[in-house]
Amino acid sequence: MRRIIQVGVGGMGGTWTERVAASKRWEAAAYVDVNRKNLIAAAARHGMPKSRCFTDLEEALRHTEADALLDVTPQQFRRKVCTAALRRGLHVLCEKPLADSLRNAVALVETAAKEKRVLMVAQNYRYQVGAQTVKQFLHSGKLGTLGYIGVSFHKGPHFGGFREQMAYPLVLDMSIHHFDLMRLFVGKDVRAVQAASINAPWNWNKGDATVMTQLEFIGGVVVNYFGSWVSQGAETSWNGDWRFEGSNGVLLWRQDGVFFSDKGTEMTPVPLVDFPVEHQAYLLEAFADALDSGKEPETSGKRNLNSLATTYAVVKAARERRRVQVTELIK
Numbered sequence: 394m395r396r397i398i399q400v401g402v403g404g405m406g407g408t409w410t411e412r413v414a415a416s417k418r419w420e421a422a423a424y425v426d427v428n429r430k431n432l433i434a435a436a437a438r439h440g441m442p443k444s445r446c447f448t449d450l451e452e453a454l455r456h457t458e459a460d461a462l463l464d465v466t467p468q469q470f471r472r473k474v475c476t477a478a479l480r481r482g483l484h485v486l487c488e489k490p491l492a493d494s495l496r497n498a499v500a501l502v503e504t505a506a507k508e509k510r511v512l513m514v515a516q517n518y519r520y521q522v523g524a525q526t527v528k529q530f531l532h533s534g535k536l537g538t539l540g541y542i543g544v545s546f547h548k549g550p551h552f553g554g555f556r557e558q559m560a561y562p563l564v565l566d567m568s569i570h571h572f573d574l575m576r577l578f579v580g581k582d583v584r585a586v587q588a589a590s591i592n593a594p595w596n597w598n599k600g601d602a603t604v605m606t607q608l609e610f611i612g613g614v615v616v617n618y619f620g621s622w623v624s625q626g627a628e629t630s631w632n633g634d635w636r637f638e639g640s641n642g643v644l645l646w647r648q649d650g651v652f653f654s655d656k657g658t659e660m661t662p663v664p665l666v667d668f669p670v671e672h673q674a675y676l677l678e679a680f681a682d683a684l685d686s687g688k689e690p691e692t693s694g695k696r697n698l699n700s701l702a703t704t705y706a707v708v709k710a711a712r713e714r715r716r717v718q719v720t721e722l723i724k
C-alpha cells in the first residue's frame with residue numbers, strides 16, 4: 394500500500410477520505426486542514442489518530458512518511474500546497490482546477506518536471522460509464538466524421554463559500570470538467586474561443602455564472618457550449634446534455650443514457666461500456682498505475698494545461714468581446 398497525505402478534508406475532501414479509505418492501493422498517512430472542525434470530523438469518521446492530524450502543512454510533511462499528497466483545497470491554495478509536496482519528493486494528485494492562474498499552473502508543471510515527480514489532476518468526469526461509452530462510440534467510427542457538438546448545462550446550486558465570491562465561478566470552477574470532456578471526445582486540443590458572459594438578473598453570485606461560448610478544436614470540430622449555474626428549473630445532470638453531429642447520424646448523451654439516431658431513425662440506446670471503477674476511485678487507481686509504470690497519466694498537469702487555458706481564454710474572450718487563441722495564453 395502506498396501512503397498519501399490528504400490536504401483539505403472539507404466539502405469534496407469528504408468524498409476523497411471515503412475513496413482513499415476504500416482503496417486497496419492507498420492508505421491515508423495524515424490529514425491536513427486549516428479548519429480544525431473539518432479536521433476533527435474527518436478524523437472521527439475514519440479513525441485517524443490525533444498524532445496524524447495537522448493544521449500546518451509543513452509540520453505534516455516533516456512528521457509523516459508518505460509517497461504522495463492529495464490536494465483537495467480550493468484552487469487559490471493549490472500552488473503553495475503542491476509545490477511544498479513536490480519539493481519534499483512527493484508525487485501529487487490534486488483537484489481541478491490545477492491552479493488559480495495559468496502562471497501558477499505552469500509553475501507547478503515545471504516544478505513537477507524538475508523534481509521528477511508525477512503531478513496529476515482530478516478530472517474525474519472523464520472516468521464514468523456515460524463518458525467512456527461516448528468516447529468508445531466516437532472512436533468506433535459509427536458516427537462517421539464528427540462535425541460539431543452542442544452542450545447544454547444548467548444547474549442552480551447555492552454553494553455559499555468561495556465560489557459565490559469568485560469572478561466567473563461557472564467557467565473557472567466548473568466548466569473545466571466540460572471543456573476537458575470535449576478534449577477527451579474530440580481527441581484534440583482547443584485552438585480558439587469566442588464567448589459571451591451573462592449576468593442573469595437573479596444571479597446570487599458576485600461574478601457572472603452563465604456563459605455562451607464557441608470552442609474551435611484543432612482539426613476543425615466546433616462546440617457550442619451554453620452553461621449556467623443560476624438555472625431556475627429543468628436542470629440538466631452535472632455532465633450536461635450533449636449532442637454530437639456526425640456524417641452518419643447523431644449521438645446524444647443525457648442523464649438517461651447514450652442514444653444514436655442513424656439518419657432519420659428513432660433514437661436507439663447505445664449499450665453502455667463496462668467501466669466498473671469510476672470517478673475518484675478510478676483516479677486513485679490511475680495515479681497508482683502511473684507511479685508503478687512511470688508512464689505519464691492521461692490527466693497529468695502538463696496534459697491538463699489546454700483544458701485550464703481554455704477556461705481563461707473563455708473569460709478573456711467574454712471580457713474583450715473577441716475571438717481568443719488559446720496559444721495567446723499558453724505557448
Ligand SMILES: NC(=O)c1ccc[n+]([C@@H]2O[C@H](COP(=O)([O-])OP(=O)(O)OC[C@H]3O[C@@H](n4cnc5c(N)ncnc54)[C@H](O)[C@@H]3O)[C@@H](O)[C@H]2O)c1
Nearest residue numbers: 401403404405406426427428431465466467468470488489
Ligand atoms: N472533481 C469534482 O467533481 C469536484 C467537486 C467539488 C469540488 N472540487 C474541487 O475541490 C476543491 C475543494 O473544493 P471544496 O468544495 O471541497 O471546498 P471547501 O471549501 O468545501 O473545502 C476546502 C477545505 O480545504 C481547507 N483548506 C483551505 N485552505 C487550506 C490550506 N492552505 N491548507 C489546508 N487546508 C486548507 C478548508 O479549511 C476546507 O476544509 C476545489 O478545487 C474544487 O474545485 C471538485
